[in-house]
Amino acid sequence: MSELTAEDLDISVAIPAYNGATRLPKILDKLLTQTGVEKLSWEIIIVDNNSSDNTFEIIQNYQKIYNGNCHLRYFLEPEQGAAFARLRAVREAKGQLIAFLDDDNLPAPNWLSEAYSFGLEHPQAGAWSGQIHGDFEVNPPENFERIQAFLAIREHGSNPYLFDADNLRLPPGAALVVRKQVWRENVPQRPNLSGKLPGILVQGDDYEPLLYIHYAGWEIWYNPTMHTYHQIPRWRLERDYLLTLARGCGLCIFQLSLINTKNWQKPIVFIKTILGNLRRVLKHRIHYRGQLKSNLIALFEMEFYLASMMSPFYYLKSNLRKGLKNKFAL
Incomplete structure (x- = not known):
């Protein structure tokens, strides 16, 4: 201290x-x-x-x-x-x-x-x-x-x-x-x-x-x-910036969820992150059917839910890339 x-x-x-x-x-x-x-x-x-x-x-x-x-x-x-x-x-x-x-x-x-x-x-x-x-x-x-x-x-x-x-x-x-x-x-x-x-x-x-x-x-x-x-x-x-922001905020969700997560809990968090956000994506798509192209706020939310759903895979891909980089750096 x-x-x-x-x-x-x-x-x-x-x-x-x-x-x-x-x-x-x-x-x-x-x-x-x-x-x-x-x-x-x-x-x-x-x-x-x-x-x-x-x-x-x-x-x-x-x-x-x-x-x-x-x-x-x-x-x-x-x-x-x-x-x-x-x-x-x-x-x-x-x-x-x-x-x-x-x-x-x-x-x-x-x-x-x-x-x-x-x-x-x-x-x-x-x-x-x-x-x-x-x-x-x-x-x-x-x-x-x-x-x-x-x-x-x-x-x-x-x-x-x-x-x-x-x-x-x-x-x-x-x-x-x-x-x-x-x-x-x-x-x-x-x-x-x-x-x-x-x-x-x-x-x-x-x-x-x-x-x-x-x-x-x-x-x-x-x-x-x-x-x-x-x-x-x-x-x-503007549309491009907001959608990029939505993706960036979603892609970190799984990694943040791993903080203070024990090893045996990680597969559970992995599955919950995917399924929970899949549910949000489907619900959002049904609610805004036909409006996503014209409704920027609804599109932002959809982009965030999709990126959150993909965040476990993004995390695995990033770790694999880091591992290969370290391996070839030796």
Whole structure:
């Protein structure tokens, strides 16, 4: 167990960034004007995940602005993937709490103080998240609320509650607060799911560390007093992107289900994943017969169910590919 030292800060805000030079000024301006943080010792960490734009220069300029308010630190993480950027942030953070924000999340003025207060009031919480509202460039399609959680929009009302981690009902990795010590003690240093990479569809990197935290006995909470605004550009509401997102979210389902699963249970989970999603596919096809080509939201859901049904086979194929790669690398 890692011991806290006198040098530990109250909270670190960690921002993984990839080509975020145009987005980072907005979020840094929001953090510069946070309220209720006068008595907090805190810092901001930018983890640059191999950006090819001028992210570094932007951070250098803001380091001058932030001088005297809080520390703004920059790190380059060469291993591609959001999961590796988050792991780097955890290694570098000096805060007892780590508040993750993506570079397209805009926090409300009291977001940081509400995040810190919730941690004090809920000592058994290993992680917590709040309300994430959509900030849309264009109006979303009809019935978009059915799939908005896939775009990290969470509006679950004004009452706090525990997330149902056993059924993969969890908050996204953005606008998430974790206890640094809890993460370090329970989350492996090498993730199974890396996040979006060229040629890799599978998602799930947000949920993997949370499942390790949950199975270690820590609670994961929804805190409605924390508000952030997720900027959704036009292209994220287009058909091709949404269907790719649906497939990526579905293909990780079996792999996430294996976390904390004993070997003898794996064949059962394998069969349940296939049959359970086959049932959903058939039911969905009957309900939306003749509408799937014209109803984007129903098509998204069908794509997710199909990918979830295929996720056990995707997992086996990926493991076989890794095994062959390691064999020929020897």
